[in-house]
Amino acid sequence: MDELLLAWFRANGRDLPWRRTRDPYAILVSEVMLQQTQVERVVPRWHAWLDRWPTVDSLASASPADVIREWQGLGYNRRALNLHGAATHAAAHGWPADLTELPGVGPYTAAAVASFAFGLPVLPVDTNVARVQERTGHAFGSACGQALMDLGATICLARVPRCGKCPLVGGCPSRGRRYEPSRKQSRFEGSFRQRRAAALRAVSEAARPLAELDAEAVAALERDGLVCLVDGLVSLPA
Numbered sequence: 001m002d003e004l005l006l007a008w009f010r011a012n013g014r015d016l017p018w019r020r021t022r023d024p025y026a027i028l029v030s031e032v033m034l035q036q037t038q039v040e041r042v043v044p045r046w047h048a049w050l051d052r053w054p055t056v057d058s059l060a061s062a063s064p065a066d067v068i069r070e071w072q073g074l075g076y077n078r079r080a081l082n083l084h085g086a087a088t089h090a091a092a093h094g095w096p097a098d099l100t101e102l103p104g105v106g107p108y109t110a111a112a113v114a115s116f117a118f119g120l121p122v123l124p125v126d127t128n129v130a131r132v133q134e135r136t137g138h139a140f141g142s143a144c145g146q147a148l149m150d151l152g153a154t155i156c157l158a159r160v161p162r163c164g165k166c167p168l169v170g171g172c173p174s175r176g177r178r179y180e181p182s183r184k185q186s187r188f189e190g191s192f193r194q195r196r197a198a199a200l201r202a203v204s205e206a207a208r209p210l211a212e213l214d215a216e217a218v219a220a221l222e223r224d225g226l227v228c229l230v231d232g233l234v235s236l237p238a
């Protein structure tokens, strides 16, 4: 099954810019951005990020305020500070053997960097990979990571898989099945996330008095280290 999948991938794999590098920093940036943002939105932002901070040392030297500003629009802004923290750690001490020691790096992201940057024989299992493994009942080898991600993202879709186009259809016990809609991400419009994003955007332009802002949203941002509140004035961390 691995060979069928890899042959399909060679012909149909997505040409994503972070697949043309083995730089662990560039790959970590892509993986952190992809944690909660769609591929199409990540591509231009990944290029912009790498243009501005091409190395782990350059990001480590940046101010948290600039990092938060550059992240605007990607959502879940805490990821920006985690990425900055990871770069600071890697610049000072090198990449740890256990990548989950870096802030914001869980088992999946650690496995992705270990595999795609360092070439270690681990299979990063995201939701797409897990879905294909479950449906086929096959334990894929570590070389299949990117191929499984692409198959899950384009063919073995969550609700209505395109089994007619799938290279694994011959040996897949789940071929032809349909699935219940999966739980959707909660609505952004009118949510507390939206209020937080609005407050952070306002403060990103210039420091503002707390009285002009959504106090609850500011309190949450402050707890996450995304803003500072000093003498009634809210600003990005220096």
Ligand code: SF4
Pocket (backbone or CB within 6 Å): 132, 135, 136, 155, 156, 157, 161, 162, 163, 166, 167, 168, 169, 172, 173, 174, 175, 176, 177
């Ligand atoms: S045959 Fe269908 S269910 Fe099985 S892996 Fe392919 S797309 Fe998914």
